[in-house]
Amino acid sequence: MTYSPDGLRSGSTSVANAAAAPYPVVIVDAEGRVVELNDSATALFPAAHAGRPLPSPEWLTAPQRTPGATTVTGTVGERFFSARPSPLPGGRAAWWLVEETAYRSALKELEGERERTRFLSEASSALLSSLNLNRCMEVTARLAAEYLADAAVVIAPTTARKLPMVMCDRQGRLTRATVSSEPETVPGLAEALQGFPPVPSRWIDPATAPDWLVPENFGEVGSLVITPLPGHGVPAGALILFRRAQKAAFSESEEAFAGLFAARAGAAMSAARLYAEQNTVSDILMRALLPPALQQVEGVEFAGGYRPSVDTDRIGGDFYDVHPPGEDSPDTFAVLGDVAGKGLEAAVLTGKIRNTLHALLPMADDHGRMLRLLNNAMRNSHSTRFATLVLVSASREDRDVVLRLTSAGHPPPLIVRGDGTVEEADTGGSLVGVLPTVSSRTARVRLTPGESCLLYTDGVTEAKGGPMGDTMFGEQRLKRALAECAGLPASAVVERVQMLADEWIGGGVHDDIAVLAITAPRGAHLSAVDGTTRGRYTA
Amino acid sequence: MTAAPATDREHGTGRPPVRTRPASPHGDERAREYADELWTAVRAADEYSAVDLVTNALRGGLDTETVLLDVIGAVQRKVGVEWAANRMSVADEHAATAINDRAIATLPVHRPTTARGRVTVACVDKEWHALPARLLAEVLRLRGWQVDYLGAQVPTAHLVGRIHRAGSTVVCLSGSLSTRLPVAHAAITAVQATGVPVMVGGRAFGFDGRYARLLGADAWASDARGAADRLAAGPLPVPRPPPQAFDDLPHLADQEYTLVTRCARVLVRRTFQDLEQRLPAMRDYTDEQRERTAEDLAQIVDFLAAALYVDDADVFTDFLAWTAEVLTARGVPAHAVLPGLDLLDGQLRDFPRARGLIADGRDALGPFVRPRSAPAP
Numbered sequence: 001m002t003y004s005p006d007g008l009r010s011g012s013t014s015v016a017n018a019a020a021a022p023y024p025v026v027i028v029d030a031e032g033r034v035v036e037l038n039d040s041a042t043a044l045f046p047a048a049h050a051g052r053p054l055p056s057p058e059w060l061t062a063p064q065r066t067p068g069a070t071t072v073t074g075t076v077g078e079r080f081f082s083a084r085p086s087p088l089p090g091g092r093a094a095w096w097l098v099e100e101t102a103y104r105s106a107l108k109e110l111e112g113e114r115e116r117t118r119f120l121s122e123a124s125s126a127l128l129s130s131l132n133l134n135r136c137m138e139v140t141a142r143l144a145a146e147y148l149a150d151a152a153v154v155i156a157p158t159t160a161r162k163l164p165m166v167m168c169d170r171q172g173r174l175t176r177a178t179v180s181s182e183p184e185t186v187p188g189l190a191e192a193l194q195g196f197p198p199v200p201s202r203w204i205d206p207a208t209a210p211d212w213l214v215p216e217n218f219g220e221v222g223s224l225v226i227t228p229l230p231g232h233g234v235p236a237g238a239l240i241l242f243r244r245a246q247k248a249a250f251s252e253s254e255e256a257f258a259g260l261f262a263a264r265a266g267a268a269m270s271a272a273r274l275y276a277e278q279n280t281v282s283d284i285l286m287r288a289l290l291p292p293a294l295q296q297v298e299g300v301e302f303a304g305g306y307r308p309s310v311d312t313d314r315i316g317g318d319f320y321d322v323h324p325p326g327e328d329s330p331d332t333f334a335v336l337g338d339v340a341g342k343g344l345e346a347a348v349l350t351g352k353i354r355n356t357l358h359a360l361l362p363m364a365d366d367h368g369r370m371l372r373l374l375n376n377a378m379r380n381s382h383s384t385r386f387a388t389l390v391l392v393s394a395s396r397e398d399r400d401v402v403l404r405l406t407s408a409g410h411p412p413p414l415i416v417r418g419d420g421t422v423e424e425a426d427t428g429g430s431l432v433g434v435l436p437t438v439s440s441r442t443a444r445v446r447l448t449p450g451e452s453c454l455l456y457t458d459g460v461t462e463a464k465g466g467p468m469g470d471t472m473f474g475e476q477r478l479k480r481a482l483a484e485c486a487g488l489p490a491s492a493v494v495e496r497v498q499m500l501a502d503e504w505i506g507g508g509v510h511d512d513i514a515v516l517a518i519t520a521p522r523g524a525h526l527s528a529v530d531g532t533t534r535g536r537y538t539a
Numbered sequence: 540m541t542a543a544p545a546t547d548r549e550h551g552t553g554r555p556p557v558r559t560r561p562a563s564p565h566g567d568e569r570a571r572e573y574a575d576e577l578w579t580a581v582r583a584a585d586e587y588s589a590v591d592l593v594t595n596a597l598r599g600g601l602d603t604e605t606v607l608l609d610v611i612g613a614v615q616r617k618v619g620v621e622w623a624a625n626r627m628s629v630a631d632e633h634a635a636t637a638i639n640d641r642a643i644a645t646l647p648v649h650r651p652t653t654a655r656g657r658v659t660v661a662c663v664d665k666e667w668h669a670l671p672a673r674l675l676a677e678v679l680r681l682r683g684w685q686v687d688y689l690g691a692q693v694p695t696a697h698l699v700g701r702i703h704r705a706g707s708t709v710v711c712l713s714g715s716l717s718t719r720l721p722v723a724h725a726a727i728t729a730v731q732a733t734g735v736p737v738m739v740g741g742r743a744f745g746f747d748g749r750y751a752r753l754l755g756a757d758a759w760a761s762d763a764r765g766a767a768d769r770l771a772a773g774p775l776p777v778p779r780p781p782p783q784a785f786d787d788l789p790h791l792a793d794q795e796y797t798l799v800t801r802c803a804r805v806l807v808r809r810t811f812q813d814l815e816q817r818l819p820a821m822r823d824y825t826d827e828q829r830e831r832t833a834e835d836l837a838q839i840v841d842f843l844a845a846a847l848y849v850d851d852a853d854v855f856t857d858f859l860a861w862t863a864e865v866l867t868a869r870g871v872p873a874h875a876v877l878p879g880l881d882l883l884d885g886q887l888r889d890f891p892r893a894r895g896l897i898a899d900g901r902d903a904l905g906p907f908v909r910p911r912s913a914p915a916p
Contacts, residue, residue, distance in 0.1 A: 129734035131703035311694035467837035469804030484630040492633035
């Protein structure tokens with residue numbers, strides 16, 4: 001290597017500085033042949049020879065042969081440089097090399113960090129969106145397979161013998177399965193499921209991963225990471241990441257990052273599990289309180305409709321129930337009522353009333369007695385609430401339906417006749433749950449085919465709204481609506497009334513609304529040929 | 540105003556034109572014959588014949604999907620047409636729907652053999668026309684989906700709760716009235732926020748699905764077959780809703796929709812009072828007639844608000860044209876609507892977009908209004 005201090009020192013001012021510059025400086029002629037190098041450049045290019053082009057790298061030597069070249073960048077060995085030419089007399093150029101290795105790696109790290117933050121934030125919003133455990137598991141597996149590994153498996157702990165599991169491969173294909181083997185067979189898995197600290201992946205021999213754990217057609221497992229999914233203080237499951245044999249194993253920072261992701265996924269899965277548990281409890285408790293699905297019973301059509309005052313609720317203080325005839329009660333029994341108050345507390349009392357009446361069915365031949373017993377039962381309980389209700393006993397007499405109706409402090413049922421006339425049933429009585437004694441008057445009503453009896457709660461008639469927004473729906477409007485319902489099946493009567501009330505209310509607030517229609521079917525008359533037999537009806 | 544019998548609010552724009560034949564689009568002649576017979580049974584409110592007929596159609600070799608869509612579905616479409624043409628009362632329509640519902644219930648229960656996924660099918664809140672959604676639910680069941688059918692008028696909060704519980708992979712929402720579009724939009728964004736894609740259908744979303752796209756639905760289908768085919772073709776993409784539901788509807792920034800909706804009742808009341816002054820004949824109206832008139836005004840305001848929401852005059856003009864058609868079919872002159880529009884226009888002096896819509900509405904009524912009966916402005 002030749003070095004000519006004179007040349008560098010004796011030139012122009014800028015060249016004179018170059019010899020002492022803290023940067024590698026290479027002076028080349030117009031053909032790219034090295035003229036001189038300073039100390040740094042000599043150290044960087046130990047194989048350089050004056051009079052010959054630099055032996056490498058190509059990214060630097062090519063522009064050095066090219067007139068008018070500008071800044072170029074590239075690596076020299078492990079280091080990264082940007083090189084800038086400054087023209088010298090005689091077509092020569094001094095190339096200044098500035099090292100950017102640290103800057104580059106910082107940039108790369110920043111980029112990586114940004115990528116991770118973006119991923120975590122996207123993952124968080126994807127995970128937060130669902131409160132369903134299966135969906136959360138799927139989202140976790142999909143995100144992990146997309147960003148962290150070649151494939152991912154999520155296992156949720158349950159008290160059941162089999163563990164539910166979701167797999168996702170790089171193509172985003174999800175597979176659901178259950179783990180029937182013991183999790184202890186996989187090193188680190190049982191620990192992760194019990195919430196112990198993760199076993200470092202270098203301790204786990206990928207070859208020991210059992211077939212059921214590895215996604216189908218995955219090929220040889222190069223490395224795997226088993227990370228616990230920490231929930232809200234309790235283990236929410238385990239996340240297993242796979243990498244193929246051809247690829248580099250998981251680095252420590254990758255493992256740490258998987259832990260960050262797992263914390264978010266675990267929290268989401270834990271929330272979903274809590275939500276599901278709460279729902280299971282409330283669903284079970286609520287099942288007995290939900291209004292029953294109704295249909296035709298013993299040749300009498302029943303249809304009901306219910307709308308709680310709060311849209312998110314499914315139950316409230318109004319109720320109805322229908323019991324088919326039994327051993328001790330020859331008639332079909334129905335009830336519709338309204339407990340003072342709204343919401344869950346009122347709903348609980350409706351459940352008690354329904355149960356009590358169910359037990360009292362053998363006394364349904366005497367509505368007054370039933371109401372007295374119910375009144376006693378309600379007064380003896382701790383509840384201070386009262387209720388109004390209508391009791392109905394229905395039976396077929398030939399094609400007609402005969403009803404016994406008893407109102408206890410409730411709006412009287414409305415009867416829709418075949419010609420569109422609407423009558424109030426002549427029944428009345430005191431409400432139950434407050435007074436020491438109750439009295440009532442039972443009405444007997446005969447419905448011919450196509451006629452209906454409507455039981456409703458005051459949520460219908462006291463609904464406020466209408467086109468002007470401040471009018472009560474009222475009994476007259478209800479009667480007018482019912483007049484159009486002559487001859488309709490019970491379900492159509494209920495739908496009509498519910499719809500009118502709903503439209504009347506519009507976006508306003510309202511009380512619980514319950515409607516129950518009892519209709520004598522219009523069944524087609526098939527054969528009463530001789531006029532003396534009862535004939536056969538399709539109903 | 541009209542004071543005509545029953546222009547109920549459950550009907551409205553997007554109804555089929557008054558004269559169409561009950562058709563089975565798939566052209567099965569036998570299905571058409573069964574549909575004609577079912578129509579007769581439904582018209583006679585004869586539930587038992589209707590049920591027998593459906594059973595016979597199945598025995599006769601029609602597959603369940605054809606019975607659902609080309610027999611029962613065809614009859615239900617005709618119900619809408621007949622109502623609009625004043626050949627059927629609202630009560631008759633309820634009866635017909637109840638009978639069709641019963642007929643569906645008698646179809647054989649199909650249990651999915653291999654789970655294709657779980658679909659939630661529901662009507663948007665305040666939507667009472669459940670039958671199209673029910674038909675879709677049944678078709679999806681037939682095609683092997685697990686279906687969570689929630690029925691008519693499902694409050695959005697309830698819908699979202701059900702999605703979390705059931706773990707649905709897709710939601711199908713049905714809406715037939717354009718006045719429900721704002722509620723439908725709320726439902727779409729709420730469902731999407733749970734990471735579940737939404738397919739919408741029904742007349743509310745326009746004959747070409749334009750409002751489905753506007754409101755950011757992930758898919759739209761013109762009928763039950765189309766919806767089932769789309770779901771069979773592969774999963775809908777995971778929704779990426781905008782950060783705020785209203786980012787898609789920048790025109791709402793003028794607050795006209797908000798103000799008109801919030802003041803709807805006041806608007807109706809004032810317009811009604813003005814109308815009483817302008818039309819001396821109204822003094823002789825019965826209470827019922829007065830209420831009908833107020834209801835008609837309320838309906839006009841509802842459709843105006845919906846048109847403001849989607850920023851599309853068609854929602855308003857289609858409704859007015861449909862109203863004119865119905866009124867004409869009932870022997871009421873269509874120009875009865877005009878004074879109400881004029882007075883509403885006067886109330887909305889500071890609302891340029893709303894006034895533009897009212898002007899478009901007046902133009903749309905043009906063909907139905909004979910020049911000599913046009914009122915002075």
